Amino acid sequence: MDFNENFVLGCSAIGAGLAVIAGIGPGVGQGIAAGHGAAAVGRNPGARSEIMSTMLLGQAVAETTGLYGLLVAMLLLFVKPLV
Amino acid sequence: MGCGILLSSGGFDSNSFMIHGIFKYSFFGHEVWITNTHVSILIILILLTVFAILVGNRFKKAEMEPKGLQNVAELIVEFLDGIVDKSMGKAAPRYYNYIGTLFVFILVSNISGLLGLRPPTADYGVTLPMGILTFILVHYAEVRYTKPKDLWKDKCSPMPPWLPIWLPINIISDLAVPISLSLRLFANVLSGTIMMALVYGLLKWIALAWPAALHVYFDLFSGAIQTYVFCMLTMTYISNARGDA
Known part of the structure; x- marks a missing residue:
């Protein structure tokens, strides 16, 4: 069975859509980190800048997995490896 | 062919945000392309070099009470050194140059989207060498400041050193x-x-003035955060590898 180009392209678009579902995880993770950061600032307002930088660092690291999903979606849409 | 929906909305060219070659030349029989990334890097390099020369000239007649350009330059250098000092402790002075250079280059690259350039850091060929440089520095520090025996023990770490199944x-x-x-x-x-290119490409008539807010987020905020994170992680990895030394 062979598929024509349009079919493969459509499937790639669906795959790209599925790939960016990976964004859910980092969203939840960053939210949790931000919440705990806010709680920490509430407990110890003096350490605000320290907490801020630690939180941003952690969030940026947590973001990586979501970005991998995004990257897969980009590859499927723009580089079109399957067509 | 290609992104059908995007194309049907009229004159949107997916090449507008992709890397594209400007001209090619033959380098020992290889076809080498000069792309818009190279052009952006060159412009950024020229900007930074001109700034550095101006500051260098200014510092030949430096004053005790800084004002004007000297003040700005001291602010920048103190900020960068402060970041390195905070996370590397007493090993910091050896890494002022590397981290500072990295920070300035990545930051200017990231916000160069505001100048209408394609940010060079949106090309994997630019960021991977920086990652590899960090990798080399980390492992140089690791080999230099840990004894081979401890290194082996560390690499087999959750298992005892005579059972290196965790090594790979x-x-x-x-x-x-x-x-x-x-x-x-x-x-x-x-x-x-890509987000900015989509906004400008798809919402041609509606994209007036308000994309400035998106620029603030995507170029300034995100760019600055990512710069900070890259430098911070580099420093964390290096100081972990150095241990207490």
């Missing part, structure tokens, strides 16, 4: 460091670039 996994996790470090920066800047 530790090596893979070491190799993943430069890749994840560079992919993070690359994907963040690329997603910002």
Whole structure:
């Protein structure tokens, strides 16, 4: 069975859509980190800048997995490896 | 062919945010392309070099009470040194140059989207070498400041040193460091670039003035955060590898 180009392209678009579902995880993770950061600032307002930088660092690291999903979606849409 | 829906909305060219070659030449029989990334890097380099020369000239007649350009330059240098000092402790002075250079280059690259350039950091060929440089520095520090025996013990770490079944996994996790470090920066800047290109390409008539807010987020905020994160992680990895030395 062979598929024509349009079919493969459509499937790639669906795959790209599925790939960016990976964004859910980092969203939840960053939210949790931000919440705990806010709680920490509430407990110890003096350490605000320290907490801020630690939180941003952690969030940026947590973001990586979501970005991998995004990257897969980009590859499927723009580089079109399957067509 | 290609992105059908995008194209049907009229004159949107997916090449507008992709890397594209400007001219090619033959280098020992290889076809080498000069792309818009090279052009952006060159412009940024010229900007930074001119700034550096101006500051250098200004500092030949430096004053005790800084004002004007000297003040700005001292502010920048003190900020960069402060970041390195805070996270590297007494090893910091050796890494002022590297981290400072990295910070300034990545920051100017990331916000160069505001100048209408395609950010060079949205090209994996730019971020991967920076990741590899970090990787080399980390492992140089590791080899230099730990005894071979301790290194072996560390690489077999959850298992005892005479049973190195965990060794391949530790090596893979070491190799993943430069890749994840560079992919993070690359994907963040690329997603910002594509988002802005989509806004400008698809909403041609509506995209008046308000995309400035998106520029503030995607170029300034995201760019600055990613710069900070890249430098911070570099410093963390290096100081972990150095241990107490």
